[in-house]
């Protein structure tokens with residue numbers, strides 16, 4: 001059926017899918033495979049760009065997958081892993097238990113389809129420790145773990161002939177408000193045509209909302225679609241919790257692991273071309289500086305707990321000040337060690353911190369330049385930049401402190417269903433993490449979420465009579481018409497320009513340094529953009545929808561940060577709340593107070609927060625009233641689960657496990 005819509009054609013497909021998945025990253029593909037294998041074959045995957053997304057296009061020095069430890073004599077258990085995840089704070093215990101319990105199932109699912117996680121000759125999948133990990137639970141296939149996962153999962157999707165509908169962006173979820181249920185999606189195809197797909201179940205696997213910021217470590221291709229969920233009133237959990245860290249800007253890559261363990265020089269260049277080693281202003285001697293740089297390899301995300309005592313996160317802080325306050329460009333230099341005339345002394349291998357010294361010595365990487373150390377530690381790390389035309393043997397590597405991961409997202413229950421029935425969120429667009437999480441737990445959560453949603457959908461499908469009594473096509477037409485009416489009129493703004501302005505506001509107001517004044521200013525500025533919102537451009541509708549989604553998401557995000565600070569929330573996770581209440585001195589050196597949009601930067605005290613670790617901040621936009629609503633609720637504890645085999649067997653085989661939430 002064809003209708004006219006926003007100057008183009010609107011096609012409504014009469015076919016009703018059992019499940020539609022949005023997103024061709026590791027999470028979306030995995031959900032599709034599990035659905036198919038459980039008999040749900042009226043199934044399709046929609047993607048704005050099959051080759052886009054974070055999983056396929058991002059990585060790091062040693063990209064980590066987190067799971068229950070299964071090598072060596074050191075014991076581990078699902079419960080212990082759940083406790084580690086839960087200890088991250090502001091995380092639900094029931095979700096932690098699910099993510100831990102299915103971790104080996106999903107890890108070995110990936111192994112079985114050909115993801116080459118390494119094991120020894122006896123078959124032990126040896127692990128290593130990642131950040132916030134008390135055991136050696138992490139595994140990796142190298143810098144491209146998530147890419148390998150995506151490619152192998154895609155091959156499984158193709159092998160099953162699951163339909164992939166590419167170049168199709170979901171711009172609206174169709175929701176029957178009377179029963180609070182999703183029943184389809186409205187999509188934009190190739191930026192121009194509109195298509196409605198009807199479905200009994202919809203799984204969002206659209207990744208992190210990277211497009212709300214200007215510059216990030218996310219791959220350029222990833223924009224995200226969390227704003228589409230906001231618009232429908234989906235509840236979000238921990239929306240304010242992001243992860244930030246040092247990344248390169250010319251080619252987007254996070255600079256963890258051996259890039260820091262090689263102890264490069266941190267330099268800045270001012271507008272007159274004068275170069276200086278700016279970290280020497282923050283560290284009292286070469287040992288503490290080299291220790292902090294070395295530790296950054298493991299402690300990559302910015303963490304306010306690692307600022308004091310010249311910790312590794314003081315580096316992020318210093319980079320920010322040097323770049324955004326002092327207005328200089330910031331770089332890593334692998335070509336030489338610190339200069340003789342450096343205020344803090346010579347950089348000779350024997351000068352460095354003993355722990356770093358021992359590690360480099362054992363790795364046969366002591367001495368020489370940072371580049372020589374890098375080449376001995378991890379030559380692939382050098383080759384990676386070379387393949388993007390950056391030669392670390394010659395070039396300075398430009399860096400900034402950048403957003404990398406959204407720890408929050410759509411709030412989900414233990415089957416990864418959102419606050420709207422039959423609408424699921426898996427992967428990074430789901431908000432299952434606490435404010436602190438072990439490195440690698442994002443990839444695990446993405447796989448487990450898809451498995452859980454698939455199990456639940458398969459179990460409920462035959463009892464779902466919704467479409468038998470509904471004229472869904474008529475309802476979809478009505479919803480699309482209502483949606484269209486919102487858009488026909490508009491101000492004279494240019495969508496791309498408006499988007500850049502919102503991104504700029506978020507970079508300042510919702511970055512890793514946060515201050516109440518700044519957030520108020522940010523909200524006001526975004527609200528004022530309303531009048532400029534552009535009307536439709538019939539050549540390419542894409543920017544037009546993106547700017548509206550981003551605007552709504554940003555207002556919910558900034559409102560959540562404001563609520564958190566207003567309730568007394570302090571620095572935690574991966575951000576610093578700047579206020580004047582007193583507390584820990586950030587570093588011994590004090591840089592004169594300066595400002596960016598009024599944000600006081602250094603010499604200002606801050607507190608580390610532990611008060612809200614037992615709560616989750618739930619936020620939603622109310623589509624009826626246009627209000628943004630925020631509230632804390634207590635975390636769910638880790639359940640005292642039933643593990644008596646006969647009982648579990650009965651509840652599993654009768655499908656009782658799927659009843660209730």
Ligand SMILES: Cc1cc2nc3c(=O)[nH]c(=O)nc-3n(C[C@H](O)[C@H](O)[C@H](O)COP(=O)(O)OP(=O)(O)OC[C@H]3O[C@@H](n4cnc5c(N)ncnc54)[C@H](O)[C@@H]3O)c2cc1C
Pocket residue numbers: 022023024025026027028046047048049050051052053054055056058059060062063064065066146168169170171205206207208217218219222223224225228253254404405426427428429439440441442443444446
């Ligand atoms: C530099 C970097 C390093 C990282 N390292 C690690 C690590 O070591 N360990 C770890 O656990 N995690 C890591 N992460 C995080 C992890 O990679 C991501 O969280 C994960 O890959 C996200 O997978 P996903 O399938 O949820 O989303 P993505 O892989 O981002 O896929 C999203 C998909 O949705 C599609 N899409 C988006 N919007 C729409 C729409 N409106 N309609 C239709 N399709 C849409 C996209 O085209 C894409 O196909 C890292 C992230 C970065 C950026």
